[in-house]
Amino acid sequence: MNSSARPLSTSVSCADPEAWRQARPGSAAFELHGAGVVYSGRAALAEASLVVDPGEALALVGPSGAGKTTLLRLLNASIAPTTGSVCVDYRRLDALDAAALRAVRARIGFVHQDLALIPNYRVLANVVAGSLGRMSFAASVRAMLFPRGADVERAAAILERVGIGEKLYQRTDSLSGGQRQRVALARALYQEPSALLLDEPVSSVDPARARDLVDLVADISRERGLTLVVSIHDIELARTFFPRLVGLRGGRIVFDGPTASIGARDLAALYSLDGLERVEPARIA
Amino acid sequence: MLSIVVAGFAAWLTLDAPLAKLVPQEGGLRIAREFFARAVTPALDYESPVPESTPHILIQALAAARRTLVFAAAGMSLALVLGIVLGFFATSAWWAGESSGGTSPLRRALARTVGPAVWTVSRVLIVVMRSVHELLWAVLFLAAFGLNTGGAVAAIAIPYGGTLAKIYSEMIEEAPRDAALALRGAGAGPVQVFFFALVPRAGPDLAAYTFYRFECAVRSAAVLGFFGFPTLGYAIAQSFENLHYGEVWTYMYALILLVVAIEVWSGALRRRFVA
Numbered sequence: 001m002n003s004s005a006r007p008l009s010t011s012v013s014c015a016d017p018e019a020w021r022q023a024r025p026g027s028a029a030f031e032l033h034g035a036g037v038v039y040s041g042r043a044a045l046a047e048a049s050l051v052v053d054p055g056e057a058l059a060l061v062g063p064s065g066a067g068k069t070t071l072l073r074l075l076n077a078s079i080a081p082t083t084g085s086v087c088v089d090y091r092r093l094d095a096l097d098a099a100a101l102r103a104v105r106a107r108i109g110f111v112h113q114d115l116a117l118i119p120n121y122r123v124l125a126n127v128v129a130g131s132l133g134r135m136s137f138a139a140s141v142r143a144m145l146f147p148r149g150a151d152v153e154r155a156a157a158i159l160e161r162v163g164i165g166e167k168l169y170q171r172t173d174s175l176s177g178g179q180r181q182r183v184a185l186a187r188a189l190y191q192e193p194s195a196l197l198l199d200e201p202v203s204s205v206d207p208a209r210a211r212d213l214v215d216l217v218a219d220i221s222r223e224r225g226l227t228l229v230v231s232i233h234d235i236e237l238a239r240t241f242f243p244r245l246v247g248l249r250g251g252r253i254v255f256d257g258p259t260a261s262i263g264a265r266d267l268a269a270l271y272s273l274d275g276l277e278r279v280e281p282a283r284i285a
Numbered sequence: 286m287l288s289i290v291v292a293g294f295a296a297w298l299t300l301d302a303p304l305a306k307l308v309p310q311e312g313g314l315r316i317a318r319e320f321f322a323r324a325v326t327p328a329l330d331y332e333s334p335v336p337e338s339t340p341h342i343l344i345q346a347l348a349a350a351r352r353t354l355v356f357a358a359a360g361m362s363l364a365l366v367l368g369i370v371l372g373f374f375a376t377s378a379w380w381a382g383e384s385s386g387g388t389s390p391l392r393r394a395l396a397r398t399v400g401p402a403v404w405t406v407s408r409v410l411i412v413v414m415r416s417v418h419e420l421l422w423a424v425l426f427l428a429a430f431g432l433n434t435g436g437a438v439a440a441i442a443i444p445y446g447g448t449l450a451k452i453y454s455e456m457i458e459e460a461p462r463d464a465a466l467a468l469r470g471a472g473a474g475p476v477q478v479f480f481f482a483l484v485p486r487a488g489p490d491l492a493a494y495t496f497y498r499f500e501c502a503v504r505s506a507a508v509l510g511f512f513g514f515p516t517l518g519y520a521i522a523q524s525f526e527n528l529h530y531g532e533v534w535t536y537m538y539a540l541i542l543l544v545v546a547i548e549v550w551s552g553a554l555r556r557r558f559v560a
Contacts, residue, residue, distance in 0.1 A: 078470045106472030116467035118485045129481055133472020140477050191471055 026225045027054035028108060028195035030075050034084035037070050044070040046251045047084070054194075057221060057228040059238035062248035062270055068231035069113070071248065072197045075229060076108040077101055089194075106133030109188025109226075113199040115180055119173035123164075123183050126172050127155040130190035158186045162216065178209045185217065195227035196220075202234055210234070214241050235267055320530045327538055328531030332524075342532065345520065346539040353516040354543060356434075356506035360441025361499050367414075367442065368449025374407035375454040378462065379479040407450070414447030419505050423512055437514045441505055445498060452494055453487075460487035489555075496551035500544055507540050517543075 030052040037045040045067040052058060052075075060068045073079045074086050077093050086093045088104050096104065109130070117126050128147055132140045143151060152168075159165045162182040167175060172183060181201065188196060198217060202210030214230070218241045221228040232238045238245055238259075245262050247255040247270045255266045309317060331342055340348070373379075377400070417425075419440050426436030457479075465482040473481070484491065510518020517540050524532035 073470075076470055078466070102472040102474065104472075105470055108471075110467065110470050112463065112467055114463050116463035118464045118482065120488055121485060129468060129473075130471055132468055132477045132481060135477075137474070137476050140473075140481065144481055188471075 026194055028193075028227045029054045029087075029089055030195070030227070030229070031087040031090075032071070032074065032081075032084065033087070035074055035081040035086055036083040037067075037074065037079060038082045039070075043251050045074070045081075048074075048253050049084075050246065050253065050256065052227060052229060055225050055227055056244065057218060057242050058230075058244040058246055059242035060229065060231040060246050060248060061233065061235060061238050061267075062254075064233065066248040067251040068248055069199050070251075072110070072199050072229065072231055075195075076110050076197055077104050078110075102133055106191060107194045109191045109193035109196045111181070111184045111188050111196070111198045111201060113201075113203060115184040115204075117172050117180060117184055117187070119171075121172055123159065123167045123170055123172055123175070123186075124152065124155055126183055127158065127186045127190050130187040131192075133191065155186070155190060158189045159183075161220065162186050162189070178205045178213070181205065181213065185213075189220070193226060195229070198228075198230040200231055200233065202232060202237060211237060211240075218242075320533075323530040323534050326531060327534035328529065329535070332529040332531055333527065342535055346517075346535055349510075349515070349517045349520045349536065350539045350543050353503060353506045353510075353518075353540070356437055356509065356514065356516055357441065357499065357502040359438045360445060360506065361502045363438060363442035364445035364449055364498070364502070365495070367446025368453055371407050371411055371446065371450035372453030372457070373479060374403050375411060375450055376457050376479070376483070377401075377404055378458050378465065378483055379475045411447045411450045414443050415451060417444060419444045420508065420512075423509055427512055432513050434514070437506070437509050437512075440509065441502055445502060445505075449495070449498060453491060456487045456490045456494070457483050460490075493551075493555060496547070496555070499551070500547050503543055503547060504540075 030050070032048050032050040035045065035048045036043060048067070048071060050071075060071060062068055070079070074081055075088070077086070077088065080086075080094065088108070091104075093101065093104065118129070121129075124147065125144060128143055128151060131143065131151075135143060142148075147155075156165060156168050159168055159182075162185050164175075164179050164182045164186075167179060167183070172180060175183065181204065185198075196217065201213055201217065205213065214232070214237050217228065217230065220226070230238075230242070239262075243259055244257065245255070245259050246253060247262070247266060249270050254270060255262060328342060331339070339345070422443055423437060423440035426433065426440055430436045460483060462483075464486055465478045468478050468482045469475075506514075507517040507521075510516035510520065511522050513519060517536050521533055521536045524530075524536065
């Protein structure tokens with residue numbers, strides 16, 4: 001398949017003020033309409049159009065610097081597009097005030113490439129920090145300093161689910177890289193999100209662990225009906241676990257479709273040497 | 286760096302080689318010898334008759350050390366509140382990164398003006414508080430209120446609050462922003478981001494610096510005794526005036542012990558919570 005972005009859904013317009021009321025509570029929907037992002041004069045993303053349906057799982061693939069992280073940050077409203085628009089749950093983000101924007105962010109779990117944990121916190125505090133977006137300042141002081149029994153139990157259950165239940169009271173910087181990554185995932189899940197966004201989750205761990213982690217994330221997303229968007233440069237992993245692939249290169253979406261329809265030629269084009277500083281030919285099927 | 290060296294040379298020339306004057310006269314040398322000779326034999330009793338009711342000198346030294354600690358703790362706790370509040374307003378990290386995406390033009394205009402205005406006012410306030418030394422504040426409060434305990438506490442709290450605010454805000458600005466961005470991305474507000482991501486990220490440095498300033502506060506409280514506040518400095522000044530060098534050393538050792546005790550305590554706390 002060599003098509004560009006697939007046609008935008010017309011049944012629910014992003015700008016439709018009523019459509020979002022029918023949004024499924026458990027899974028988020030995302031739309032990009034010709035979204036572009038310019039960082040200090042350089043276009044990190046250009047003319048990106050994409051529709052992610054509730055509960056869908058897709059992988060963003062492409063070489064580093066292709067715009068994968070920028071696209072993810074648009075989806076959780078961390079940055080605003082320079083051109084075009086972004087919709088989450090059928091609402092345009094640029095129409096929302098600061099409080100509504102916070103509410104949108106609070107529903108989207110984001111696992112950063114550098115994990116962005118607080119090393120001198122206990123694991124419990126890092127996980128509970130995921131819920132700050134839903135709390136007043138007074139409530140968050142209480143939750144962070146004196147977590148209630150129910151909060152501790154919920155954090156423990158999530159840590160159990162991601163495979164590090166016994167680490168609840170350990171200091172975060174005493175854990176291995178793979179364990180810390182699971183803490184970051186647990187923090188995102190503690191948000192009770194309707195979507196999970198993961199930025200290059202396999203870049204910091206060895207291949208076997210990477211596979212386990214992607215497997216775990218895909219499982220959890222299915223189990224909870226979460227919309228899942230993962231940026232990943234390992235094509236084999238992407239093909240194994242995601243039914244839909246979106247290829248990015250030089251800030252543009254170059255292909256978007258069901259995994260089975262993405263051929264070797266698409267991937268070769270994605271990682272070809274022209275104009276790229278870094279390529280990974282070995283990963284191309 | 287170079288400009289500091291140049292300024293240093295200029296200062297030396299202006300002051301006409303001050304070190305040459307440190308070679309003491311015959312009389313001065315004798316007093317210095319006498320004074321330092323007593324370092325190994327601090328007084329274990331008063332060197333002149335005292336009234337019956339006066340407690341033993343070691344009890345007296347301990348009591349003065351305790352009062353020094355109380356003054357320092359009172360000043361420091363007030364300084365801590367000032368430092369945290371002003372440090373918060375003098376830090377741009379929690380509002381400067383706030384995404385303007387989707388907020389109304391009015392809010393954006395407010396964010397552009399109010400944030401920097403509050404920041405500037407706090408910075409100026411901090412400079413004013415810091416630029417006057419605690420001893421000068423003490424003189425000022427003595428003139429205004431007389432020998433008043435509150436004056437001594439405020440004399441420590443004001444410059445220390447300013448210094449804490451300055452250093453806190455600098456440490457927080459320089460701490461990694463990754464966790465702050467992550468929590469903001471999870472919907473946390475700027476105040477939550479400040480206290481639960483920026484401050485903890487700088488936590489170990491903040492704690493170490495606060496302990497160091499507490500030590501400084503103990504020394505300042507001791508020196509405030511020279512103005513008549515009942516700390517170790519008061520006892521030292523009195524004994525010095527009476528040429529009771531042994532007693533001076535007894536009180537000096539009490540001060541050194543106090544500082545060492547704080548060092549040991551802060552070290553233990555740091556090992557437990559930070560390392």
